[in-house]
Amino acid sequence: MASNAQIAKEVLEAVGGEENIQSIAHCATRLRVMVHDKEKVDVDAVEQIEKVKGAFYNSGQYQIIFGTGTVNRIYEEITKYNVDGTSKSEMKEETAKQGNTFQRAIRTFGDVFVPIIPVLVATGLFMGLRGLVMQEAILSLFGLTPESVPENFILFTEVLTDTAFIFLPALVAWSTFRVFGGTPVIGLVLGLMLVSPALPNAWEVAAGDASPIPFLGFIPVVGYQGSVLPAFIAGILGAKLEKALRKRIPEALDLILTPFLVLLVMIAAALLAIGPVFHSVENWIFAGTMFLLELPLGLSGLLIGFFNQIIVITGVHHIFNFMEIQLLERLGFNPFNPIITGAIAAQGGAALAVGVKTKSKKLKALSYPSALSAFLGITEPAIFGINLRYMKPFVMGLIGGGVSGFLAAIMGLKATGMAITVIPGTLLYLNGQIFGYILVNLIAIGTAFVLTYLFGFNDEMVDNK
Incomplete structure (x- = not known):
């Protein structure tokens, strides 16, 4: 397995070398590279690099998807080369010129909130663990009841769950x-x-x-x-x-x-x-x-679940961070998370169906890791690498997201945190909601998989590409 230092070196070479990089930055999942000459970027070479889950050009930037955590380490290695310094301010100035006013405002919002999200994720996990520990069935194992839990323990959990929001x-x-x-x-x-x-x-x-x-x-x-x-x-x-x-x-x-x-x-x-x-x-x-x-009859989940991933591909989805922070701070829970987690899982289900149905070994090799990435909460590889490429799988994924969002809204699922979904997101539902959360994800994956397999993909699409 290649080291992060080796991967960083390969990335630099694939985008045309240090001299071709105008500026470089990263968000929660993507390395964002602004280059002087797009023609010098070897797209195929970038996508073959280990740990790269996909790459695409958007908003004036060449964006390479590594995933949460990994992107930070790769960025640290790249900045050891001669690509730091004034390049960060250059990126802000150049990126500010890309897109309309609304898109620029949302990008700025994202730049502010992305560094804060990890501590809010940790806070959500603490809330979920407290919900698990405070269940009567768990307390009874220690001979306790909710009324007999020591006050010092409650105080300790409040320090963990309240500090970030205070x-x-x-x-x-x-x-x-x-x-x-x-x-x-x-x-x-x-x-x-x-x-x-x-x-x-x-x-x-x-x-x-x-x-x-x-x-x-x-x-x-x-x-x-x-x-x-x-x-x-x-x-x-x-x-x-x-x-x-x-x-x-x-x-x-x-x-x-x-x-x-x-x-x-x-x-x-x-x-x-x-x-x-x-x-x-x-x-x-x-x-x-x-x-x-609060729209009735699950309509909220249907609408949000269907349109969520469309908003994601426009690049203005960082506005959701602000909404989820507000929900957690004011309500103490997050009803938005279980709806969008189905939308994310559904795109993974659509990509999985493509991998199962296709006879192309290359497409199978791309589909399965992309689906897994979506099941870990990162949809870019599935969306940009598979589903949007053939369009119908993406639409089937949207339908799966709408169906699962409807179910999440009807069931009244409420996350204890934000920013993690699908498999990692189970940690936000340990307070007695875990089976409902799993059901929502299975419905999302199953709906998108079946629709894509039956109506959304065939190998003729591959031949036409």
Whole structure:
């Protein structure tokens, strides 16, 4: 098995060498390479590299799919070569020119939230494990009941499950400063100020146990525990303010004055203007999300499950991160996850059907790993390598996603976390929902597999390619 260092070297060679790389970055699953000359990229060579699950060109970038975790390690090895430094800022500038305004905004949203997702995944797993441990059948093995569980144990689990959401504005402001060229630690402190214990706690205010501090008689000042948009907007403006100040403040005073002025101006703006306005916007978005999820007769699951993977191929699916974070923070559970997990599993089922039905050894060798990747929660290899290539399998996968989403909505499945689906996602349903979750995935895979096998694929399609 090739080492990550060897794979990084092969990637560099396949995309035309260091001199052909304009900039390089990565998201949760893909290495994103912007090249000077597309013609120098050896597409076939890239796809033959070990651990590469697929590759395609989109939004001005050559995107190589490695999968969660692996992409981080490959990126680290590649940046040991002469492709780092100013290349990151170049990518931001060049990528900003690609796509329409909405697509650019969503990409930026993704750049901010992708680094935060791992800790939210961990928090979701902690919630799932607590749900498992707190079940009566499990507690009885230790001679306990839900009423007799020690308070210290409950406190320990609350530290694990609540911390990330209590300090979510700090994580968001830190990442936003990083993306927009500010000093991340200034963003971190700004975010922490938004949840300062000196301010009325947002959750206590919502429960009626505390009151906002009135400013000028009409501006309610509260903490922003669990909020996203106020910290995001404050982070953008704060980073821009910092860069503007650094250009004007003498170097001898920069270390002292710049952080002082940024924090002073931005916390005042955040508490008195940005916070109240964008917290209201956040409430409207949440209300819209809940309206969709509460559509009757499983209609929400049918619509979301069918259209989810279409949205994924447009590249604007990072907006879902914000929606899921809001659901978890406000409801304590995530009804969106079990719907989209079926959509993901269904694309794997469609790719599996292609692999089973085709007589092409090359297509079989591509289909089976792509299906497995989808069953692990990563659909890009199945979608771009198989299903979209022949189109009908992709449509059958959409139908499977709609059917399984309908079932998930009817059953009322609720994840304890986000960002992991299908097989890894079982860890989010250990609180008595595991059999329903498995059923949803099997229905998704089975529906897409049968439809693709019977109506969605034959080897004549391969011959016509």
